[in-house]
Amino acid sequence: MREPAVKKVLYWCDRCNVPLIGRTCACGTGVREISLLQPHDVRPALAADMALIRSLLAEQFGDVPLQKVVLLNKTGGADRADLVIVHGDRFGWLSFDPVARKFSLDIAPEALPHVLPYATRGILDLEAEPAVIAHRGRIGGKRFPLAAPVPDGTVIVSYRNRFGTGIVRDGQVRVKELVPVTPRPRPNPGWDTVIEKNRYHLKNLERNAIRTVKKHMSDRPCVNVSFSGGKDSAVVLHLARKAGVEKAFFIDTGIELPETVEFVESQGVEIIRKSGDFFQAAEKAGPPGKDRRWCCKLLKLHPLKSYLADIGPCVTIQGNRWYESWNRADLEETSQNPANPLQLNISPIRNWRALEVFLYIWWQKIPINPLYEKGLERIGCYLCPAALESEYEGLRAMHPDLMERWDAFLVRWANKTGMPDAYHRWGLWRWRVLPPKMREICRDRGIALNDDFTLRAVTGRGESGCGSDEDGTIP
DSSP states (O other), rough: OOOOOOEEEEEETTTTTTTESOOOOTOOOOOEEEEEOOOOEEEEOOOOHHHHHHHHHHHHHOOOOOOOOOOOEEOOSOOOEEEEEEETTEEEEEEEETTEEEEEEOGGGGHHHHTTTTTTSSSEEGOHHHHHOOSSSOOOEEEESSSOOOEEEEEEEEEEEEEEEEETTTTTEEEOOBOOOOOOOOOOOOOHHHHHHHHHHHHHHHHHHHHHHHTTTTTSEEEEEEESSSSSHHHHHHHHHHHOOOOOOEESSOOOOOHHHHHHHHOEEEOOOOOOOHHHHHHHHHOOOOOOOHHHIIIIIHHHHHHHHHOEEEEOOOOOOGOOOOGGGGOSSSSOOOOOEEEEETTTTOOHHHHHHHHHHHHOOOOOOTTTTTSSSSOEEEEOSSSOOHHHHHHHHHHHHHHHHHHHHHHHHHHHHOOOOHHHHSSSGGGGSSSSHHHHHHHHTTTOOOSSSOOOOOOOOOOSSSOTTTTTTOO
C-alpha cells in the first residue's frame, strides 16, 4: 500500500518555546524538528486534559506546575494512549487501562528538569536500597528488589547525584538510564502567542482551503456543508461561508449528546431527523462494532440518501482528515460518494492535523462544541463503538441517565448471548473479532477466545451462545 502523505514531524521554536506548523517562526530564529508517533496526529491539551495531567502529577510527585502549552500525540494502545509533549520534549505517556478503569501518567526522563525542582514525593533514593548497594556495575536498565513497600507505578530514582525514572511493580523497581539533571528555566507562553507565531502558516492553510472550495463548489447544481457538530466540520463551515457557501445540514442520528444538538442549532444548520430507531435495531442485531457498523447504514447513510433524493445532485464539503484513521490516509481532494452517486465530496482540510484545526479555530474565534473542553476527543453518537473506553467513562459522569440505559442493554445482551462480564465491563462489545491488543488482555486475564478471535461464550450462560444477526445486517 502506498505510504500516505502525512506530516510526521512537528516544528518547535526553543526561543519562543512554542510549537510550529511550518518550518519558520515569526521571531526569525531557527527551529528544530520533533518526530511524532503514528498516526502522527497532534493536538492541544484542553481544559479536562490539563486537569487530568495535573491531578496525576500531584498524586505521584506533589504540586508540580504545568506549562500553558501542552500537546498530545495520539499513539497506539489498548485504549487512550497519548504521548505528552512539553517544551518540545517527551514529557510522558498518558494512558487509560480499560480493565482497571483508571488513568496513569508515566513520565519520561526528559520531564525530570521540569518535575524534579517541585517534586515532594515519589522519589526513590537508590543509595538507601540494600540490593543496589550490594550491586557492582551499571544499574541503568537493571531490576532491583525494594526493602520497603512502594506503590506500583512510575517513580523518580536518584543515585549519586544522577536521576532517572523507574517502574515499580510487585516490590521491584526497574531503573531506566540515570543522567545528571540541570533545571533550565524557559518561557511559559500561552496559546495566543502560539497563534501569533503561526499566523503566516495559518493564513496559507486558510487560503488553500478556500481555493479548494471555490474550485469545486460549482461542479454540481447545488453545494452544501456536511456538519457533524465537531471541530473539523466547524472549521469547514467557517471556510465554506468565507467562500460563499451558506447551506449546511446535520443528520441527527437520535443518539447525539444534547450539547451537540444545542450547538448545531446555534449555528444555523438544517437538522435532518430521518434516522431509524437505534435501540430497537440493537435489540435484534446486538451492539454495533468497529468491524460491524450496521448503525452507520441505519442512522446516517439511509437518511442522507433520502435527503439527497429531495435536493438532487450536489457538492458536499466535509471535514474529513487524513489523520483520523488509516482508511482516510489516502483521501483525495474530491471523492465520489459510492453509497450516494448524487453526492461529490470535497475535503479542503484533509491534510490538517488536529493542532492546525484548533489553532485556526482560536485564531478565527470560531464557536466550538463545549464537549471538547470536557474531555471528549471525538464528537458523535455517544454509543459509537469507535469511542474509547476512557470517553465512555467520562460520559458516565457527564450523562449518567443516557449511559445507564446503554450499560443495562449491554449487560442484558451479554447475559442473553452467554458473554463473560468482560464483554461489557472492559468494552469488548466494540468488536466482533477482537484486535491484537484486546486479545492480549484477554489472554493475560484468562478470558477464553474462539479460534477466530471472537469471545467464547460462558458454558451454561445465555440463550444462543454467540448472538444473532451474524451477517451484520440491520432489521
